[in-house]
Amino acid sequence: MSDAQQKNIRHLTYAEIEEYFLQIGDKKFRAKQVYEWLWQKHAHSFEAMTNLSKELRTRLGSDFSLPALLVNTTQHSGDGTIKSRFKTFDGHMVEGVLIPTDNRQTACVSSQIGCSLSCKFCATGYMDRKRNLTFDEIYDEVVLINQQAEKAYNKKLSNIVFMGMGEPLLNYNNVMKAIERITAEDGLAMSPKRITVSTAGVAKMIKKLGDDKVRFKLALSLHAANDEKRNQIMPINESNNIKALIEALNYFYKNTKNEITFEYILFKDLNDGLKDAEELVKIYRQVPADLVNIIEYNPIDAFQFTKPDEESTQQFIQYLEAHKVNAHLRRSRGKDIDAACGQLANKTREEALA
Incomplete structure (x- = not known):
């Protein structure tokens, strides 16, 4: 044959x-x-x-x-983060990250080779989408990162987040099949409650997650609390505005009762003011969200914004907390390596190993 x-x-x-x-x-x-x-x-x-x-x-x-992902190169950060560039059977590059903490070993995995959404702050957004990853390729990412966790820290993965390259909900069937294999008793037997799928906001597919009564957690990459600002940095908002996303998230929660998180990267002089915080509080109160993750920005060359200073960051978080928002500051990991999503896959092998 x-x-x-x-x-x-x-x-x-x-x-x-x-x-x-x-x-x-x-x-x-x-x-x-x-x-x-x-x-x-x-x-x-x-x-x-x-x-x-x-x-x-x-x-x-x-x-x-029997095509399988292979580790093409790895970068080790001083904070323990391990970033890998994987090579597919047809020569494409895709990323995965192991993020260790005292009580967790988290794999951040990709769902597509490149991305079609063109978010301005994301290195992957400047890459064309070549193709979707198949469900077995996504499974391989998890297996290979788990092997890294066992080798480096003598611990198995405790959590998986679909926050790598690509938009998971635009590769819906493969992501669902991958999670089915990851959670299956004859697979990796991981609890779905330890898996979070992050979306830039595809309202129709968020509702489909609800219809399918999935058992994993959902994170929405919000990053701006009004449509005007969100349109600037996330073109998908023009067809999936905040009102539509609020409706979809409530539908998802009604059908699944699963945990919802908002992800919000702070950008200096764009979305880090107290007016932005006030608008974020209003959105939070319209959705049964468990948490707002305030994320420290990991800069890329193509995006003109930078992260705000520590004082502005703390003022933003204090405003949220004063208004009864469960907010958590997520510090950037792997600052001394190509940690921003898409940075490593964007490099040639020679650059990455130099």
Whole structure:
């Protein structure tokens, strides 16, 4: 069978793998062996499936493909953050980050190669969207970052956030399938309550999450508390304005009762004034949100804004807290490496390793 005809074996269901073995005159239990290698032992080649005969491994290799992500390069920050650039089977680059704290090991994963939303403050926003990541590629990101956590910190991942490259809700089916495999007993068996999907705000798809009664948490990248300012930095707001997003978030909560977080990056002289804080309070009161994450900006060359000084940041947070908003300042991690989303994938290999 030629490469063009080969089907990715990880895109087959368990029943389809069973059927394959029966068709070639083998035993059904082979499906269990192969499935374990694919989703629990994380084999990235048929050769690695050592409890199968050499002949069977060769047959599988001729009948199926098994594309997998590979670590292309890693950067280690002084604060313990590990950023990786992964290479896909067709030569694209995508990022993932391990963010360790005293009580958590969090994987920040990507859902697309590039992005179509063009958010002005995001390095990925200046890259064209090449394609969606498949669900097995997203799964590989989590597996590889988990291996880094075990090697560097002797701990497994405790949390996953879909806050890397791309817009998860514009790759809906693959993200849902990836989470299904990550949470499955015969996958990584992680609780969905430890997974957060972050969106720039696709109202229609936020409602679909509610219809599908997902069990994971949702974060909205708000970053400005009125439409005029949000339009400036996030073009998606022109078709998904704040009113539409508030309605969608309430629909999501009504159907799932899952935790909602607002993400809000502070930019000096853009969205960091007390008037901005007042508008943010009004939005917070219209949605059953658990938290507002105030995020320290990690600057990129293409965006003219910078982060505000410490005094302005504290005044902003104090205003929120005085108005009974549960606000948390999330400090930027990996300042000494290419930490901003998309920065590392944007570099050539030579630049990244220089």
